[in-house]
Amino acid sequence: MIPFVNLEGRRALITSGTRGAGAATVRLFRDLGAEVMTSARSRPDTLDGSVLFVAADLTTAEGCATLAANVQDRMGGVDIVVHMLGGSSAPAGGFAALGDADWTRELDLNLMPAVRLDRALLPGMITRGSGVVIHVTSIQRTMPLPEATTAYAAAKAALSTYSKALSRQVSPQGVRVMRVSPGWIETEAAIRLAERLGAEIGAGVDEGKRRIMASLGGIPIGRPSSPEEVANLIAFLASDRAASITGAEFVIDGGTVPTA
Structure with missing residues (x-):
């Protein structure tokens, strides 16, 4: 029986796929038949040997270029890109505690890797007339915690806006672009x-x-939410089962974000 979600033969890049929801997404994509490449600053001993790995610091332009070159050289291009990378090292204390260096670090971690990798990899998708890009944002973009996540939330909001703009540009050319917005995982x-x-x-x-x-x-x-639940949503959106979905954001937060 063919599974409900099937990624057989797809080439997928999943950034930050060595722990947490990223690792769960890598495992699920492999189980569903995809060829998977992932990245981190160093390779963990627990990573499945069937997963292609690139050691790279994606907060730098050089690290993104290294990863994009490996995608082309080792997989011949990519069909699915999942931008899992994100996080925060900014100090607590609200706006006054955040210097220029803190803001730059948050943007370099949560926004710029997606911008740089998309710029390198989307032309191949556009040429083929097909592809999927999934940006993992955060519910913090709509409900930031002022004492702790101001810069992180602003960077994720920027990623979400960028993702929506990208979807409007490339969806007519066959490339679907979506956002997954987790709460606490x-x-x-x-x-x-x-x-x-x-x-x-x-x-x-x-x-x-x-x-x-x-x-x-x-x-x-x-x-x-569990890492596996987040991975399930991402895999569905990346599959042909979601072929008419693009430009949308999918919140997976157990109902945390209040709505009117």
Whole structure:
């Protein structure tokens, strides 16, 4: 029986695919038949040997150029690009704590890798008249936490706006562009954060999780999303099952973002 979602024969680049939701997406794409390349600053010992890997710092133009060159040389081009890379190292303390260097780092991590890789890889998709680009944004773009995520949220908002503009330009040429906007994902890093927050008040990881959910205004389903759930959404959007979807943003946050 042919699976509901099938990526057999597709060439996929998934950035930051060695941990968390990125690693879950790499595993699922491989299980669904795709040839997968991923990147990080160094290769982990746990990475499946069937996955093509490039060591590169994508916060730099040179790192993006290295990855794009490997896509062309080792896969002959790409059919699907999933921009998983993102995060924040900015200090807490609100706007006054953010210097120019902090703003530059957030943009170089959360916006510019997608801009640079798309610029390098989309021409091949346009020439073939087909392709899929998925930008992973964040619910923080619509509900930032002023004390902690101002610069990160602004960078993700910029990524979302860029993605929408790109979709309007290249969708008529056969390339679908979409956004996936996760809320809190229960990654290894998230668990460590919950453990630390729980320990601060002499409690365990469950109390730490409750504190994180409370800071987001609550998660109606009562838990974060799993990396695998995020990967499932991405794989569906990348597949032919979603062939008429482009330019849209799909929120996967357990109901965190309130709507009117």
